[in-house]
Amino acid sequence: MNILKKIQLPTGILTWITLIAGVWLVFNVPDDFQQGGAVKILYIHVPSAKMALLSYLVVTVASILHLWKRSETADILAEAATSVGAAFTAMTLASGSIWGKPMWGTWWAWDARLTSMLVLLILFKGLMVLRHSLDDPVKGARATAILAIIGAVDLPIIHYSVVWWRTLHQPPSLSAGSNAGIHIAGPLLTPLLILTVAFMLLTLYMTTVKARQIEARRRLDALETARMHADE
DSSP states (O other): OHHHHHHHHHHHHHHHHHHHHHHHHHTTSOOBTTTBGGGGGHHHHHHHHHHHHHHHHHHHHHHHHHHHHOOHHHHHHHHHHHHHHHHHHHHHHHHHHHHHHHHHSSSOOOOHHHHHHHHHHHHHHHHHHHHHHSSSHHHHHHHHHHHHHHHTTHHHHHHHHHHHSOOSSOOOTTOTTOSSOOOOOHHHHHHHHHHHHHHHHHHHHHHHHHHHHHHHHHHHHHHHHHHHHHHO
16 A cells, blocks of 8 residues: 555646646637537546446456455455546446437436446445445455446446447547547537546556555554454
């Protein structure tokens, strides 16, 4: 965990710099010819969606390492990334609903992309509940890791849902393989790329802070347990 302590401050500084630069560019981009000013929700919605998927990928890899190597560090990382991923998934759904109202005329539709993203949020929350529902932390970590690995099947479903099924949701905004012929113009693309980098840094920073908090809590719990046994 020493490396997390070392990168926390520089990551936080870089996060602020890129966020400020990206937001400044967003306020200076022209409105879309079809969506008008509503298109600016794109700059929150797309990066947060990518970070939600990235966070679950981190949870999955860390869970595999925990089961394979019995690594507590990997388990701490999985728990931290779960909390961060849940936040970004909720942000994705909320911003998508706000964007969908003027574009689709409704706050919610049981669209393939939206539904699979909702399943991701349920998975994140389920992992959080399962971990703390078992009295034995070791069993809780193992059960959570197994569920996380099984739940990873939702990631390709989310990513390819707009390709496999006809949906209201637009094709990927930052994908060279988009088959709908949708391209983002330069003035709109630059802030999106910068804010995507900013959200990646923010994800790293939040995960680092959360992981250090979890490590401190576990050390405190271990000391409390040791003290209780010593008093017996």
